[in-house]
Amino acid sequence: MSEALEILKKYWQHDRFRPLQNEIIDSVLSGKDTFALLPTGGGKSICFQVPAMMQKGICMVISPLIALMKDQVANLQSRDIKAIALTGGIKSNEMIDLLDNCQFGNYKFLYLSPERLQSDWILERLKNIDINLIAIDEAHCVSQWGHDFRPAYLKISNLKTTFPKVPFLALTATATDRAKEDILKELGLEKPVSFHQSFARKNIAYMVFEAEDKIYKIQQILKKNPQSSIIYVRNRRSCKEISSQLQNLGFKATYYHGGLHSREKDKNMALWMEEKAQVMVATNAFGMGIDKANVKTVIHIQLPENIENYYQEAGRSGRNGNKAFAILLTSPSDKLQAESQFINTLPDKSFLNLVYLKLNSFFQIAYGEGINETFSFNLNHFCLKYNFPVLKAYNAIQFLDRQGVLSLSQEFSEKISLQFIISSKEVLRYISMNRYDEEIVLAILRTYPGIYEIETAFNSALIAKKSHHSEKEVLKLLEKLQEKKIITYHSKGNDTSLTFNEIREDERTISRVAKYLENQNQLKKDQLQSVLHYVSENNICKSKLILSYFGEKQTTDCGICSYCISNKQKTTNIETLSKQILKLLKIEALNSREIENRTHTNNDTIIFVLQQLLENEIIIVNPNNTYTLKS
Template sequence: MPKPIEILKKYWNHDAFRTPQEAIINSVLEGKDTFGLMPTGGGKSITFQVPALMMEGICLVISPLVALMKDQVENLQSKGIKAIALTGGIHSEELIDLLDNCQYGNYKFLYLSPERLQSDWVLERIKNLPINLITIDEAHCVSQWGHDFRPAYLKIAKLKEFFPKTPFLALTATATSKVQEDIIAQLQMQNPQVYTKSFARENLAYMVFNVEDKLNLLEQILKKNPQPAILYVNNRKSCSETTLQLNALGYSSTYYHGGLSAKEKEKNRMLWMDEKVQVMVATNAFGMGIDKGNVKTVVHLHIPSNLENYYQEAGRAGRNGEKAFAILLTNPSNVIHAESQFISILCDKAFLKTVYIKLCNYFQIAYGEGLDEKFTFNINHFCTKYSFPVLKVYNALQFLDRQGILTLSQEFSEKITLQFSIPSKEVMRYISLNPQDEEVLLTILRTNPGVYESQSVINISLIAKKSNSDESQVLAILHKLNEKGIIALHAKNNDASITFNEVREDDRTINRVAKYLEAQNELKTNQLQSVLNYIKEDSQCRSKLLLNYFGEKTNEDCGVCSYCISKNKKQVSTQTIAFEIIELLKKEELNSRDIQKSLNYPKDAIIFALQVLMENDTIIMNPTNLYSIKK
């Protein structure tokens, strides 16, 4: 058997492991259940990929992140290693073929989502595979106290019955001590070896700045640190708006969010990776699988919803070991907005049930039907039709996705709208002369009665299903009708698809997951409060606050965060600051922002000195807010 370091060198071209990678690998090779807590950027995938390549058989990897599964499969395949992923949306017939490939095709890695284990026949097929290691990635999803808990993860323990001698390896980047204990219990791990890597990042300075003019401070940050930067925002609109603002100020930037096409995402990602632009403005859709060592600055322009995500996103700075900055910009109005925003979009059982029923009606899914049905979906149209708040609906859909009831895919497609340009009697005449188009046209008229009066959204998947056609046939007919002037056809970007993983059962479906909804709402409320406490707490080291949150106790301050820097700064008298302000104003009139840029003192101290000078009639402010020496 080759040694772990030989596998690492052969496939990854590294000469040494990071702590605690080698210890985890040796534990797995000894057949022991193992728990690994490795903060973001710690190289979790190495800990199961290396031992799996050393042993006969297949490594089963259970992960909820489709994008990460695809990324890892592609990376393994690029190294000549046979790997396959069974993601959501794959129909049973294709699944059978893929599992046959695993059994007879000499594959080394099988990735699947936890929801797949809910199918008894999939479990039966997996039982017959030569599994050498069972890896549970993003293992915090196992715990009801972990962010993004998924009930489907609770099925994983059943694999212990089928593979009693196969080691379990649970991996996560963010888990409190309570979550760690729950993961081990829920997975029924036997005397597991536990390896944790400190959450401390000695080279990373955590900064929190309470500031009204965020763009001005952001400009100063980027000017001082011209290396690659990531700027996280909470929504797609802010992505494009902030990018435009930065480009107008002369800072090259691009943006990334879930609504972009795969082609646009890759293009923008490579612009930033190749350093053709300095700043990537992104939602939290960006970052998974991104390993760029020289990111100098990660800035959060909006308040994150939990410290787990914040730590992961901030941790993308300084992976090369050089000093880097994780900066959170906030102000009192942001705090008020965050409290109302995050809490107001939490949905209760009644709202969840209403959304689910309306969604089924929207796609014309009858009770007891809908299994494996896939539809293109525009959330804005759905919310407009039923007068729902968009963010609250999106939150409900994400919950249904995590429970495995449906799969919400963020992907680029087209939204088709059309309106008939000729009277109904002329449409009937066309149908009589073109019977091959009859089923499609009649289905459109039955499902969209308003197509004569205005542009109506057409669900191509639904039309194809109801007319016993395929989508390409429907589209071909529509384009033909458009060319003949019978309809006015428009195609717009659509940003999602929905796959129903269960038959429609309304009450039974929602009642089954209601207890998880209540627990998750309580958890999210508490997590947001932890973020707000982190922001408001200005009498402790920022790094220490984060370490304590994750159960890592320390009495030492980091010395580099915003608190430590302000604490270590020598207290400068107001008289000294006032003297320096007067010297500046002797040369020219200045506003408060220019004075702050010129003097390296805290903003509050400068404002107080200005007030003292004004009260003593030493300086005056003119109508354009410029300060000058009083004559």
């Protein structure tokens, strides 16, 4: 057995590698720069985690996604593998300690954002660390033709000078041919070995259905396929609303979005992972690090922003190899809604400049100041104060985030501060009389020695770990201690924070990043057009359309998508169904759902036949959306 497979078995409990993983690992171990395009579910992280474990030194992983970094670090730590992430909000003195750990503490993985590499002192510290591999995750971010371009990625190529003998591994799940060429060029990979796994997922049936009543259609789909499902929605409010609607219809459903507290996220995730909830209703915040093999159905009820995101989200179905469904529900108004959300809200340079100026005013940041300052941020309050359209302002702030000017964090955090207001002698007396509370109280006192003198920021997860209790038990004890007037305890929930990564320079700052704005706006328009083409093109296999977008050619139809299925049905059922509908309409006017229920035929076929009958002027549509025979 190879050493790589032994490592895979020991730490990840897998008996074999997925396609191309072993070849990519061999390439990296031989010291070659490597590019790997592995679509969703291909197991990209194993490609750098296994070779890093096989060698002396530490693997540096560059990633733009804080949530993904945290998830991977937690995953590695759960396997007793030492890993650190240098995420936003870490103070310089803490950063020094973490980098000392990397240098002297036998750590195997260091995760950091590309923006961190722009700090000269961090780069100098990295030179003293024994780095065995540099992995660039989400490598499409280096390309202006990628769906999440970040200029900070352009600086990664400078590491070639600093670490000339360390191999680079660039990884992405979604890149068009044009984006791939850009990645290889901008990262400065030397004679790279490229690995491509096909985007074809032969077990996934890509379905596009037009539905006037989407909840009714979802009900039909979930009844027909009662296995594990994901429903993607556009915003947080829809998560809860649709989850509640499904529960009222008798389905076991839960929901997930970036604004939930970590405890609620964990609880809802557990319900779904443990098959106690059939349906997870989620925003696109859900999915990173989720590997549930038996997801039967992924349903999108609104148009996605681009094919790249849709492919990744749809690809969370059918990872066990069994037949699965990726369903996109559309209605006539969806195009206008998508254009309103994704195109009409794109900021131009003058609006971007205005938002940046008002953000500095909002937080009272003087010219030449503000670097590394973090603030709680309420977008609605900000927009209300300056009369900004919310979506357009959000897109402007998100653009500044991607350019590294700001960092926008949308993970829920609970800020807790507390202080002991009785003497240490009285606290010890309390402990002696309440032995069950002893471990937690002592952990607090040892961790925060100044907690008698000043109200102190408190990390409940850390205390839970140190005291060998659950976080829930720690928080319950804090409430108890406050009731007994032993501590003062304040808890403030916050789901968005804003960090300024640069000093305020107004027009100079915006001029530097605005050169990318026009190109990115045009790319977003082109990407939405690709989505609209995918939805509206009814004469080509849906699998072919997706593969074509990513530069792959498929000569045969998949046989299982909505186009292929309707094509089969049309040839056999159209004439019979037309007669059946006309017979029903002789008796009374009916809407499409009533016709669907009486003919026991799927809605797509009904709509197709009704359109044909309308075009041939055999029937007419009434103002109340019912159909009747033309007199």
